[in-house]
Every structure is written in structure tokens, then in C-alpha cells.
Amino acid sequence: MSISPEKRPSKPRNTRSGGRSARVQLRTTPGEMPNPCPPGQRGGAYKPLDDAGLKKITDTAFQLLAELGMGDVPKRFQDLALSKGAYLNDKGRLCYSRAMVEDVIDGAARQFVLHGRDPKHDLEIGGDRVFFGTGGAAVQTLDIDSGIYRPSTLRDLYDFTRLIDTLENVSWFTRCCVATDVPDIRDLDINTAYALLRGTTKHVGTSFTVAENVAPIIAMFDQALGGEGEYRKRPFCKAHISPVISPMRYGEDAVDVTYACVEHGVPINSIIAAQSGATSPAPLAGMLAQTTAETLAGLMLVNVIAPGYPMIFSNWPLVIDLRTGAFCGGGGEISVMNAASGQIANYFDLPGGVASSMADAKAVDAQMGMEKALAALSAGLAGANMVYESSGMMASLLGASFEAFVLDNEMLSHVHRAIKGVEINDETLNIDAIKEAVYGEGHFLGGDNTINAMVRDYYYPEIADRNDPDTWALLGAKDAWAQAREKARDILGNHHPDYLSSTADQWIRDHHQIFLD
Numbered sequence: 132m133s134i135s136p137e138k139r140p141s142k143p144r145n146t147r148s149g150g151r152s153a154r155v156q157l158r159t160t161p162g163e164m165p166n167p168c169p170p171g172q173r174g175g176a177y178k179p180l181d182d183a184g185l186k187k188i189t190d191t192a193f194q195l196l197a198e199l200g201m202g203d204v205p206k207r208f209q210d211l212a213l214s215k216g217a218y219l220n221d222k223g224r225l226c227y228s229r230a231m232v233e234d235v236i237d238g239a240a241r242q243f244v245l246h247g248r249d250p251k252h253d254l255e256i257g258g259d260r261v262f263f264g265t266g267g268a269a270v271q272t273l274d275i276d277s278g279i280y281r282p283s284t285l286r287d288l289y290d291f292t293r294l295i296d297t298l299e300n301v302s303w304f305t306r307c308c309v310a311t312d313v314p315d316i317r318d319l320d321i322n323t324a325y326a327l328l329r330g331t332t333k334h335v336g337t338s339f340t341v342a343e344n345v346a347p348i349i350a351m352f353d354q355a356l357g358g359e360g361e362y363r364k365r366p367f368c369k370a371h372i373s374p375v376i377s378p379m380r381y382g383e384d385a386v387d388v389t390y391a392c393v394e395h396g397v398p399i400n401s402i403i404a405a406q407s408g409a410t411s412p413a414p415l416a417g418m419l420a421q422t423t424a425e426t427l428a429g430l431m432l433v434n435v436i437a438p439g440y441p442m443i444f445s446n447w448p449l450v451i452d453l454r455t456g457a458f459c460g461g462g463g464e465i466s467v468m469n470a471a472s473g474q475i476a477n478y479f480d481l482p483g484g485v486a487s488s489m490a491d492a493k494a495v496d497a498q499m500g501m502e503k504a505l506a507a508l509s510a511g512l513a514g515a516n517m518v519y520e521s522s523g524m525m526a527s528l529l530g531a532s533f534e535a536f537v538l539d540n541e542m543l544s545h546v547h548r549a550i551k552g553v554e555i556n557d558e559t560l561n562i563d564a565i566k567e568a569v570y571g572e573g574h575f576l577g578g579d580n581t582i583n584a585m586v587r588d589y590y591y592p593e594i595a596d597r598n599d600p601d602t603w604a605l606l607g608a609k610d611a612w613a614q615a616r617e618k619a620r621d622i623l624g625n626h627h628p629d630y631l632s633s634t635a636d637q638w639i640r641d642h643h644q645i646f647l648d
Contacts, residue, residue: 167587168547170302174514175259176552179471184416185478191420192427193229195379200226201428202380205387212435227431235434236427236479243441243482245303245398246365248355248630249332254302256443257482259514261550263507263543264303265295266336266371266486266519270311273495273525273532275616275623280493280530285310285322285646287531290623291523292330294536297622300543301522305336305371307531313646320344321351321643327368328355328639329647332630336369336400341384345370345391347643354635362396369398369443374432375425377403377410386432393437400443400484400517401429406458407450415448415468422448423475430481443517445484446472460489460520460527461502466509473515484517485510488539489524495534495612499525503535504542511550533623534615541594548590558583594618 180188204212204225213219216231242257254262271280272287288310295301306323313319320340327335328351339345352362362368370392374385392399403425405411411418426446433442448468450459459465469485476483487506492499503521510518520528521543523536553559564580575581594614596603609617631639639645 165586166299166544166590168544168551168590170262170300170543170547171254171260172511172547172550173259174261174473174511174550175477176514176550177470177509177512178474179467179509179513180474185474188416188420188423189475189478192423193232195421195424196227196232196427196431197229198226199379200224201375203376203383204381205383207390208381208386208432208435212431215435217431217435227428232427232431235431235438236481238438239430239434239481240439240441241480241482243398245334245369246367247303247332247334248365248367252302252333254334256516258516259477261511261515261518261547262302263511263518263521263546264301264305264336265307265522265524266305267307267489267524267528267531268338269308269524269526269529269531271526271530272308273493273530273534275533275619278494280526282311283308283531284312285326288323289326289330289647291531291533291536292326292335293626293628294533294619294622295522296331296333296628297626298522298536298540300540300547301333301536303334303336304331305519306338307523316340317344317347318644318646321348322646324348324351324368325639325643325645326647328352328631330628330630332367332628334367334369336371338371339388339391342387342391345388345395345397349395349397351639351643354638355631357635366396366398369400371400371402372429373402373404374429375403377405377425378421379425379428381428381432389432390436393433393440398441398443399433400445400519401426401433402445402447402484403429404447404449404486407448407464408453409451409456411448413453415464418448419468419471419475422446422472442482443484444476444479444481445517445519446475447484447486447519448472449486458527459491460524461491461498461506463505465489466506469506470509470513470515473510473513473518476516477514482516484519485515486520487515487518488521489528490535491527493526493530495525495532495538495615499535500538500542500611503539504546507539507543507546508549511546533619534612537615537618537622538594538611541592544590544592554588559588 202224220226245254272283295304353359376382405422407418411421450465473485487510488503490499490502522539523531525532568575
């Protein structure tokens with residue numbers, strides 16, 4: 132909960148008023164404190180690319196599109212692109228001139244609203260506002276009882292959905308795991324969408340395996356909002372599409388899904404996820420140039436079909452361990468690469484998406500915390516607009532964890548606080564408060580200036596332990612994993628949202644095979 136501006140003190144108060152017991156109570160009940168650093172803080176202070184480097188990378192990306200171009204282009208899109216100024220090189224690959232790409236960038240959607248089913252969850256994206264949410268397609272879940280990984284199920288997906296419904300720093304929810312117990316691709320896509328409908332009214336995201344699955348799911352969304360055509364008025368779910376297969380070719384199924392999503396008014400998160408040394412160059416600069424070109428190719432796809440269509444420019448440069456070929460979700464390289472990707476999206480003035488906090492750690496331990504915080508802070512300080520994968524993901528994206536979601540939500544409060552920086556104004560400087568302490572009691576404890584700052588400037592964690600060692604021992608000597616497990620169990624045991632009307636639920640069950648009770 133954030134404190135509204137009208138409730139904040141408008142000027143310094145230098146007299147100590149109110150009872151001391153009230154001030155003590157405020158200091159000792161951090162769980163009741165308003166959030167001084169809610170989602171949407173403005174980033175951009177961290178610039179991993181200097182101006183010259185930024186220009187070289189973007190110039191190289193434009194050159195790749197103009198000379199090398201894209202392969203495996205479906206005919207209907209190639210014909211459309213050629214009619215709008217694209218051309219074929221001597222190898223028959225579809226190329227875009229720099230002028231054409233720049234024209235498309237100029238006409239692309241700069242800002243738009245990602246709706247929640249509940250308007251309180253609407254997100255206005257674009258610019259340097261930073262929001263953290265989820266992503267991923269984990270095939271395993273870290274079992275909350277055994278602490279061992281097992282195949283993810285549809286019930287897990289629903290439980291993750293209703294868990295994040297309570298986590299304020301997870302601004303949207305993209306399905307984080309695959310229901311491996313639903314083998315049919317139509318049933319999988321439909322039941323995934325149904326779990327999202329049941330579990331939260333935040334903005335959500337899903338994937339469509341094939342284009343034919345888009346229409347029936349949009350019909351479900353219409354029913355959830357009250358009838359045919361209602362989803363188009365408030366498109367609360369975006370499609371995660373990877374239209375490019377690295378290196379530098381389109382994927383036919385993804386292009387077909389893109390056409391279907393545009394037809395039904397589904398916002399698009401166009402994701403490029405190349406891997407260093409495998410599907411993109413190993414040198415970081417070369418990788419970033421290629422993936423920027425590929426992300427621009429996704430932008431061209433969407434905007435050639437429908438100019439100005441709401442699309443998130445999601446360049447997710449992923450890193451592999453070149454010794455083994457294993458994907459690395461954590462570490463310095465992937466952190467700086469995704470921060471640089473956010474910087475490039477801001478350079479183009481496009482709503483951008485990056486990935487972070489995809490810990491390689493399997494346990495909820497120090498390795499997990501190190502990897503997640505480093506990546507999330509880097510992306511946030513760089514001003515990345517939408518930071519995906521930021522919560523819950525473990526084991527190099529193979530697993531998802533209930534406890535990690537709880538801890539990541541708290542970690543993201545610290546990240547937002549760091550992004551917020553230092554506010555400098557008459558109230559926060561307040562020389563009179565310094566004089567009062569010096570001339571008076573010789574300290575700032577209990578003063579109104581301190582109490583106001585406590586509410587305005589400081590975040591107080593719920594899970595992280597700040598007790599002295601003796602108190603910590605008396606309270607059971609619990610580590611963060613145990614604390615997070617208790618909170619996750621409490622939420623799952625008590626938060627049972629009812630976000631579908633009985634009429635909508637029955638319509639969906641009459642038309643589809645739904646596996647959740």
C-alpha cells in the first residue's frame with residue numbers, strides 16, 4: 132500500500148506532538164507501514180553502454196537488417212512487407228532499409244495501458260518507469276513440502292497465480308510454469324488461460340501454441356468480462372510470442388500467432404531470446420547487435436501488419452556457460468546484457484522488456500539471493516520498462532518456487548527503493564530539525580521529522596530478519612527459506628479468490644474441457 136500524496140505532510144513540523152506510545156507503536160509495527168517505494172519508480176541512472184557504444188550497436192543492428200535480412204519468411208508476410216518497402220537480397224532474404232526501420236520506430240506505440248481485469252491493476256507502460264513481473268515456462272516446481280523438484284502441474288500454475296495475486300511488487304503475472312499433466316496443446320493453452328482467470332485480476336500473459344487457439348481463449352476472456360466483445364475494450368492478457376528464431380529468421384507458427392493476436396486485439400510481447408555462443412555471437416557486443424536487429428525484426432513484423440499496434444520490445448539476451456553449454460540464468464554477464472537491452476529500448480523510446488532474476492540456484496539460499504538481486508537491481512537502475520522472470524524462477528528457468536516468489540517480492544521492494552534514489556527538498560533537508568536536535572535533546576529519536584521520514588523514505592522488510600542473535604534464537608532461529616515457506620503456506624491456505632462469476636465459469640466448462648475443480 133502506498134501513502135497518498137494528500138496524506139503526506141506538506142511541510143516540516145518541528146514540534147513534537149502526539150503521544151510517545153503512538154510513535155513507538157509506529158516504529159515497532161513495520162507490517163502496517165505504507166510502502167514508500169511502490170512499482171513504477173523511474174530508472175535510467177545506470178548506463179552500461181556509453182553513447183559511442185550505443186551508437187555502434189544500433190548502427191550494426193540496422194546494417195544487419197539492411198544487408199543480411201531475415202530468412203524463412205512466410206509468404207503472406209513477405210508479400211505484405213515487400214509491398215511496403217522491404218526488399219530481397221541476392222540470397223532471397225527479406226531486408227529492411229534503415230530508413231524503413233526508422234519510420235516504423237517513429238510510428239510504433241510509445242505508451243499504452245496494459246489493463247488488469249480490475250482497473251486498480253492497470254499499468255501505463257513506456258518511458259523509464261520500471262515494473263517487475265513474471266515469465267518463464269518452468270517444467271518443474273520446487274515442492275513446498277519436500278523441498279525437492281517435481282514436474283509442474285496445472286494445480287501448481289493456479290496456486291502460483293493466486294499467490295502472486297497478494298504480492299504487491301509482482302505487477303503482472305505471466306504463466307511461470309507449464310502444466311506438464313495436460314499433454315494436448317489445445318487443452319494446455321485453454322486450461323492455462325483458465326487458471327489465470329481464476330487466480331488473479333492483475334494483468335496476465337500467456338502463450339498460444341498455435342494460431343487456432345487464440346479465438347477460443349479470447350471468447351473465454353469475453354465471458355469473464357461479461358460478454359462478446361468485452362475483452363477488446365479491456366485487453367487484460369497479452370500474448371508472449373517469439374517471432375524470430377535466432378540467428379535471423381522468422382518462425383512460421385509464431386508469425387501465424389501474431390496475425391491471430393492482431394485480429395483479436397491482443398497486446399503482444401515480442402520476445403527475442405538468443406543465447407551467447409550458441410544462437411548468437413559469444414562476444415557480448417556482437418550478441419547485443421544481433422539480438423537488437425532481431426528484436427527490430429519483430430517490431431517490423433507487428434507494425435507492417437498493423438502500424439502502431441501495442442507491442443513490447445523485448446530483447447532478452449541470454450547467456451550460456453561456454454564450458455558446458457548450460458544456460459546461465461544468473462551472473463554478471465546476463466545482468467549487464469539485459470540492463471543494456473533496457474537502455475537500447477529507451478534509446479528507441481519503445482516500451483521495452485528484459486529478463487532478470489532467473490537464478491541458477493536450486494535451493495532458496497544465498498546463491499539465489501545474490502543472483503536475483505544483482506540482476507533485478509541492474510535492470511531496474513537501467514530503466515528497463517518491464518522486467519520479466521523477476522520472481523519465482525529457479526534452476527536456470529527449469530523450476531519455479533513458491534518460497535522464492537515470496538522472497539523475491541520483498542527483494543523487489545529494496546530494488547524499487549534503490550531506484551527511487553534520494554529525494555531532495557525543503558522537507559527532506561529540514562535544517563530546523565537539525566537545530567532542534569542540537570539545541571534540545573541531542574538526538575532525532577521520536578521527532579516528527581524522523582517519523583515523517585520513517586513513513587516516506589524507509590522500507591521495512593517482513594521476511595528478512597533484523598533481530599539480534601538472541602532474539603532470533605528465541606524465535607526459532609529460522610532462515611529465510613523457512614520464513615518464506617510459512618508465509619507462502621499461509622497465503623495458499625487462506626487466499627481463495629473468486630474472480631469468475633458462476634455464469635462465466637459454467638459457459639467456459641460447457642465449451643471446453645477444464646481440469647481444475
